[in-house]
Amino acid sequence: MRIDPSKLSRPISMAYRLWCRSLRFQDVGQEHLDCAAAQGRRLIYAIWHDELFPLVWYATRKGLTVGAMVSQSRDGELLAGIIESLGIPTIRGSSSRGGVKALVSAIRLIERQGHDIVITVDGPRGPRHIVKEGAIHLASRTGAHIMPVRVSMKRAHIFHKAWDKFQLPWPLTRCRVVFGEPYAVSRSLDEAGIAQERSQLEKRLEALDAELSGLTQSQEPSC
Template sequence: MVRVPVSPRFLGTALAWLVRLWHLTLRVERINTAVFTDPQLRARRPVIMLWHDEIFPLIPAHAGERMACVVSQSKDGEILAAALKSFGFMSVRGSSSRGGMRALIAAKRVMDEQGVGVIFTVDGPRGPRHKVKPGALFLARLAGSPIVPVRAVMSRAKVFHRAWDKFQLPWPFSRCTIIYGDPIVLPDPGDDPAEMQRQCEYLEQIMNSLGKNA
């Protein structure tokens, strides 16, 4: 039997259409949207931080809003980048484990040239789950941008427990609440790893508190 190779671009486009159709069945509610849509905030090119397991409803909910996403250099990342392009997002390839610094520099360049904010799954690409890594903080400091925490809380979802992030797929016709936190500007931690760790833990606390507001 001859196997016909399927390109990541084709898979990503197909995935995007599936996500669109799925999203049409969801009841999406947004909390504190005014902060996220504020033109003054957009002009400051914010770094949007998400949890990796909550991205499914967030991608179609923000289609066409001219933002860039940091996507891993894995094969799965190729498919995700193609899907994101279908929704109007730009992609910056790299992660904390592969090409991390190159990705941050590339993201800063896109922010400067396109005048856009960047979306960052702060616990990706391999976890630990719901633990903030320093990448988003480095980028925010590099670009002089505020950090905006965003959560997606699903009323009913299929949880993939074997995945490192326990990825959540909302059931059709379920409710998804998207909560936007206020912009955060943190002091420069310098070369102090303890201060950087404190800032990461502070952001984790904010993300956890947002989830309780759904």
């Protein structure tokens, strides 16, 4: 017998809040957020699907005005309930289902309501750490800058059988969140241009690996 995801959202949301409150966060790249805010830029936070768990909570902890794109699957319905319980509006749709409608809704959220958007750029079904087109199209249509964001969890359970190798941080563990430098994409892109932008975003996300380990320091941005 299938359980209605809407009936699970409330108890799981409560457990999620308690879990995340135990996590200890450190962030790197706050200057990039400050610079974007000073210039009045809207941002598209590009994250990997397996690093989603602590980042949704962290967005609310930072007081970021964001909306989140969530798939129309049953799992997405449960996730949407949890995210909305944190006061974050959701946009239902993905590259595999409801993509055009979701893109239109995201554009409205950015342009009319002044929200930034969080997108798992390799979701909802992968392949893992391969950027899809959604964030690129959204940035091109709105002029919002893409900000790569990564998180490392000092201790986490990895679901190796899941397509994304989803990471579940242990309670009380330390999470290091890295904000990369935001950048713009062209307002006019053909298929080759989209492919190039996807590859660039993958490289920018991968380039944050050293900062996740604390091996490098962010450069002061020139606002």
